Each structure stands twice: as C-alpha cells, then as structure tokens.
Amino acid sequence: QVHLVESGGGVVQPGGSLRLYCAASGFSFGDSGMHWVRQAPGKGLEWVAFIQYFGDIKTHADSVRGRFTISRDNSKNTLYLQMNSLRPEDTALYYCARDGGGYDLDHWGQGTLVTVSS
Amino acid sequence: QTVVTQEPSFSVSPGGTVTLTCGLSSGSVSASSYPSWYQQTPGQAPRTLIYRTNIRSSGVPDRFSGSILGSKAALTITGAQADDESYYYCVLYVGGDIWVFGGGTKLTVL
Numbered sequence: 001q002v003h004l005v006e007s008g009g010g011v012v013q014p015g016g017s018l019r020l021y022c023a024a025s026g027f028s029f030g031d032s033g034m035h036w037v038r039q040a041p042g043k044g045l046e047w048v049a050f051i052q053y054f055g056d057i058k059t060h061a062d063s064v065r066g067r068f069t070i071s072r073d074n075s076k077n078t079l080y081l082q083m084n085s086l087r088p089e090d091t092a093l094y095y096c097a098r099d100g101g102g103y104d105l106d107h108w109g110q111g112t113l114v115t116v117s118s
Numbered sequence: 119q120t121v122v123t124q125e126p127s128f129s130v131s132p133g134g135t136v137t138l139t140c141g142l143s144s145g146s147v148s149a150s151s152y153p154s155w156y157q158q159t160p161g162q163a164p165r166t167l168i169y170r171t172n173i174r175s176s177g178v179p180d181r182f183s184g185s186i187l188g189s190k191a192a193l194t195i196t197g198a199q200a201d202d203e204s205y206y207y208c209v210l211y212v213g214g215d216i217w218v219f220g221g222g223t224k225l226t227v228l
Contacts, residue, residue, distance in 0.1 A: 035217070037164075037219075044205075044207060044219060044220070044221045044222040045156070045158075045164065045207050045209075045219045045222065046219060047209065047216075047217040047218060047219055050215050050216075050217070052215070057215055059214065059215040059216055061216070062119065095163060095164075100166070100169055102152065102154075102169045102170045102173065103152030103154065103169070103170065103211040103217075104152070104154035104166060104169030104170065104209075105154070105156075105164075105166065105209070106166050106169070106175065107166075108163040108164050108165075108166075109163065110163050111163060
C-alpha cells in the first residue's frame with residue numbers, strides 16, 4: 001500500500017528558508033517519479049516540481065524556479081523540497097505525490113502546511 | 119505562460135449527467151496532453167479519478183468517464199450522486215516534464 005507522509009512545514013519569515021520532506025513506503029520508491037503540488041488556503045492546486053526516478057531530471061514551475069529545488073534520496077525513500085527566498089504567496093499546503101507513469105499523479109500524501117509571515 | 123481553464127462551478131441534479139471541461143488558453147487539448155482528473159473534498163487530499171484521458175483509476179466507479187470533446191478534455195459523471203459534490207481538478211502535461219493544473223470546478227449536486 002502506497003504511503004506518503006510529508007513533514008517539515010511551519011511558520012517562516014519572508015526571505016527565509018525551509019526544507020520539506022516526504023517519506024515514502026509501500027512501493028519501489030527508486031522506480032517512481034515524484035511531484036510536489038501546493039494549495040494555497042481556499043485556492044486550487046498548483047503543480048510545483050517533478051523529479052525523475054534517478055533524480056537526473058528535475059523540473060520546477062515558473063513561480064518557484066530559482067528559489068525551490070526538488071531532490072531525492074532513494075536510499076532513504078525520501079523526497080525533498082528545499083525552499084529559499086520564501087514569499088507570503090508561497091503560503092500553502094504542500095503535497096507530495098507519486099507519478100503514476102501515465103503522466104498522472106496517482107497517490108498523494110496528506111500535506112504539510114507552510115506559512116510565510118512576519 | 120500556459121493557462122488551463124475549467125468552469126469555476128457547475129451544478130447537477132441527483133441522477134443527472136454533467137460534463138466538466140478542461141481547456142488551454144491557447145491551443146487544443148489532445149491525447150498527448152495526457153489529461154488527468156482529480157476529485158478533492160474540503161480537508162482531504164486529492165483523489166485520482168482518470169488518467170491518460172480516459173483510464174479510470176483503481177476503485178473509481180464507472181459513472182466517471184474521461185474523453186476529449188472538441189478542443190478540450192472532458193470529465194463526465196453519469197448518474198450523479200450526492201457524494202459526488204466536490205471540487206474537480208484537471209492537470210495537463212505541457213511537455214518538458216512540466217504539468218499545469220486547471221483552476222478547478224466546484225460541483226454541486228442538488
């Protein structure tokens with residue numbers, strides 16, 4: 001059974017940094033692409049970043065490119081999102097999701113909340 | 119910048135049929151956009167309904183179906199039930215390992 005658990009969220013000041021974690025279990029993590037998706041309070045879903053299974057291909061949405069970096073450690077079954085230069089508009093619930101192999105996101109975690117505020 | 123469009127809201131009567139759409143601000147949605155659809159109720163993580171245009175995810179009732187209608191992807195719910203009242207999001211693959219979500223449709227069943 002696929003299980004994704006995000007952590008690392010919290011309150012941070014504008015301009016600050018935070019690292020999110022996604023612990024994966026129940027599937028072969030090293031064979032799966034992974035995504036980060038966020039949802040601002042009361043808003044819709046926004047795709048943030050993708051990393052291929054080896055970690056050699058990483059892509060980011062325009063809104064976070066140059067500030068956020070997705071990475072992974074297959075030996076620890078863990079996905080990361082390093083977030084720098086945070087802005088109030090980055091306030092959101094951040095989900096990790098497994099890439100289903102059909103250009104879809106087939107399993108989702110419950111999310112971790114990031115609040116950027118002074 | 120690619121914008122994916124969805125109806126902000128829709129309503130359907132219990133037992134009725136509704137089709138939600140997912141389009142591109144410029145251009146057409148095709149099978150190579152690999153449209154997928156997600157259902158989200160408030161306070162819950164999204165649930166995958168449909169991927170690769172028309173493939174139902176495991177456990178999804180067959181009253182949910184996906185297709186391409188004209189220049190848009192479509193999610194049709196046939197025989198809507200009260201617990202289908204939810205938010206529905208599409209996401210399109212726009213190439214280069216980049217995905218874009220639509221703004222979501224709030225579906226009301228009444």
